[in-house]
Amino acid sequence: MPTGNSSLAPNSAIPAPAGPVVLLVLDGVGEGKRDEFDAVAVARTPTLDALRANSVFRSILAHGPYVGLPSESDMGNSEVGHNTLGAGRIFDQGAKRIDKAIESGAIWDGAWSEIVAQVHQRDSALHLIGLLSDGNVHSSMVHLQVLISKAAQAGIRRVYVHGLLDGRDVPDRTGEQYVITIEKQLAEAAAAIVGGADYRVASGGGRMVTTMDRYEADWRIVERGWQAHVLGTARPFTSALTAISTLREETPGISDQLIPPFTIVGPDDLPIGAVRDGDAVIFFNFRGDRAIELSQALTAGPEFDSFNRGRVPEIYFAGMTLYDGDTNTPAHRLVEPEPVPDTISEYLAGAGVTQWAGAETQKFGHVTYFWNGNRSEKFDAATETYVEIPSDQVPFNERPWMKSAETADAIIAAIRSGDYRFIRANFPGGDMVGHTGSFESAVIAMESIDLAIGRIQQEVERTRGTLVITADHGNAEDMVERDKQGQPTLVADGSPRWKTAHSTNPIPLIIADYDNRVFHLRDDLPKGGLANVAATLIELLGYEAPKEFEPSLITE
Numbered sequence: 001m002p003t004g005n006s007s008l009a010p011n012s013a014i015p016a017p018a019g020p021v022v023l024l025v026l027d028g029v030g031e032g033k034r035d036e037f038d039a040v041a042v043a044r045t046p047t048l049d050a051l052r053a054n055s056v057f058r059s060i061l062a063h064g065p066y067v068g069l070p071s072e073s074d075m076g077n078s079e080v081g082h083n084t085l086g087a088g089r090i091f092d093q094g095a096k097r098i099d100k101a102i103e104s105g106a107i108w109d110g111a112w113s114e115i116v117a118q119v120h121q122r123d124s125a126l127h128l129i130g131l132l133s134d135g136n137v138h139s140s141m142v143h144l145q146v147l148i149s150k151a152a153q154a155g156i157r158r159v160y161v162h163g164l165l166d167g168r169d170v171p172d173r174t175g176e177q178y179v180i181t182i183e184k185q186l187a188e189a190a191a192a193i194v195g196g197a198d199y200r201v202a203s204g205g206g207r208m209v210t211t212m213d214r215y216e217a218d219w220r221i222v223e224r225g226w227q228a229h230v231l232g233t234a235r236p237f238t239s240a241l242t243a244i245s246t247l248r249e250e251t252p253g254i255s256d257q258l259i260p261p262f263t264i265v266g267p268d269d270l271p272i273g274a275v276r277d278g279d280a281v282i283f284f285n286f287r288g289d290r291a292i293e294l295s296q297a298l299t300a301g302p303e304f305d306s307f308n309r310g311r312v313p314e315i316y317f318a319g320m321t322l323y324d325g326d327t328n329t330p331a332h333r334l335v336e337p338e339p340v341p342d343t344i345s346e347y348l349a350g351a352g353v354t355q356w357a358g359a360e361t362q363k364f365g366h367v368t369y370f371w372n373g374n375r376s377e378k379f380d381a382a383t384e385t386y387v388e389i390p391s392d393q394v395p396f397n398e399r400p401w402m403k404s405a406e407t408a409d410a411i412i413a414a415i416r417s418g419d420y421r422f423i424r425a426n427f428p429g430g431d432m433v434g435h436t437g438s439f440e441s442a443v444i445a446m447e448s449i450d451l452a453i454g455r456i457q458q459e460v461e462r463t464r465g466t467l468v469i470t471a472d473h474g475n476a477e478d479m480v481e482r483d484k485q486g487q488p489t490l491v492a493d494g495s496p497r498w499k500t501a502h503s504t505n506p507i508p509l510i511i512a513d514y515d516n517r518v519f520h521l522r523d524d525l526p527k528g529g530l531a532n533v534a535a536t537l538i539e540l541l542g543y544e545a546p547k548e549f550e551p552s553l554i555t556e
């Protein structure tokens with residue numbers, strides 16, 4: 001039985017097209033300066049260029065307040081972007097939700113009191129695992145700092161931070177600064193505890209090789225994190241700063257995200273903060289995609305078979321928030337999420353509109369789980385199909401074409417089947433290759449995506465459907481770190497300081513209709529953004545958009 005809301009009325013002005021409405025989300029493809037650091041502009045993209053020139057085209061906003069983030073300077077990201085695309089409305093998101101729970105004190109109403117009770121009763125340690133970053137995408141330094149202060153106030157005597165290095169949502173090669181900040185706070189907090197306390201960084205590693213895998217793309221990443229944080233058997237160092245400087249010397253130019261995992265050991269060569277029976281563990285990341293797998297490893301029983309965990313400590317585990325609503329992962333959390341109700345998928349399922357969603361592994365959950373308001377189950381299994389194409393397990397600058405061709409194959413098969421009225425897919429190249437900081441690779445990523453779009457476009461045209469192309473946030477269109485005036489910055493040898501993070505740029509919206517329907521862009525929505533896309537899609541499918549949605553960007 002569909003769980004959908006079935007109140008979509010037919011649109012009297014814009015009829016449904018003969019063929020499907022096909023939405024392509026080009027992950028991390030914004031509207032840039034079209035200069036030599038804009039991989040989207042530098043790439044040879046004849047199909048995208050022709051679509052921009054010959055169909056309905058405008059740019060829309062995908063950052064900060066337009067996707068529910070605190071300020072204009074917050075770059076967008078995939079979670080909030082796909083949540084907003086699917087919800088058709090703007091909700092408080094990510095960091096902002098946790099910030100509010102800290103302000104109101106609600107953060108201490110959930111699992112926190114059980115954590116404190118456990119640590120006192122068992123005379124055990126509290127472990128804080130997560131990303132050391134102020135990118136505000138997966139985690140926030142402020143949240144970690146608040147937890148450390150609160151632990152000290154609660155008189156907890158042993159606190160160990162297992163800190164992952166970012167270099168992906170913040171400028172690269174800045175990892176040390178975050179470690180220095182946290183070590184200083186840990187030392188101050190410990191010094192203030194009467195009778196002495198042990199507050200230290202106990203392990204770490206670059207986030208793309210340690211712990212933060214997503215969508216089960218490569219469990220070995222989580223296994224390495226398990227060894228570093230839980231077992232304490234990663235490569236030993238006497239401090240996190242020594243670890244980072246040594247590992248950097250061994251691989252000059254290494255990105256923070258790729259720094260191998262490490263464990264801090266004491267003079268006896270034993271790990272200072274391995275996870276033991278009776279301990280409490282908080283994963284302080286708030287975003288789910290890259291937090292689910294370690295959470296599973298930390299809480300699953302003997303049936304767990306994604307890697308061999310060896311010793312499995314008996315612990316109290318809590319996440320910062322709920323990471324997966326369908327599997328209730330994790331069972332304990334500090335902040336309860338606000339569900340996103342009445343997404344576009346739910347409305348379409350309720351109206352009986354057949355839907356297909358697909359992407360390669362790296363973004364599969366984005367077009368399903370995030371798109372559906374953090375829900376991985378379908379609304380109506382009878383009318384929805386999800387297809388995942390396995391991603392390569394390599395740094396993506398080495399395979400920048402990713403699975404663009406295979407994704408196009410799957411979309412074309414879905415169109416040809418005639419079974420689906422709404423098809424949505426994600427092409428990750430602009431984002432995943434943009435994050436590597438390799439400009440040449442990002443150009444190739446865009447060219448391979450353009451080739452894929454060309455093939456899809458022909459099929460949409462042949463079936464008299466509508467092709468809609470947008471993105472979720474920027475990345476590949478601005479590949480250089482800029483100063484406050486927007487000028488590119490250089491490294492010591494005069495080469496550009498390549499940027500690995502997202503941008504705050506607007507993103508494109510292209511609507512190419514091949515059924516000769518008449519509609520125009522509205523001119524009264526200059527601040528239109530991702531939240532306006534769902535209503536636009538519903539109108540393009542031939543229905544009236546729900547009243548609670550942000551308005552459609554088109555009019556008859």
Ligand SMILES: O=C(O)[C@H](O)COP(=O)(O)O
Pocket residue numbers: 027028076077078079137138168169290431435
């Ligand atoms: O998880 C990541 O890869 C980055 O932190 C954010 O990228 P995404 O929001 O595009 O997934």
Ligand SMILES: [Mn+2]
Pocket residue numbers: 027028077078079081431472473
């Ligand atoms: Mn993205």
Ligand SMILES: [Mn+2]
Pocket residue numbers: 028078431432435475502
């Ligand atoms: Mn990204």
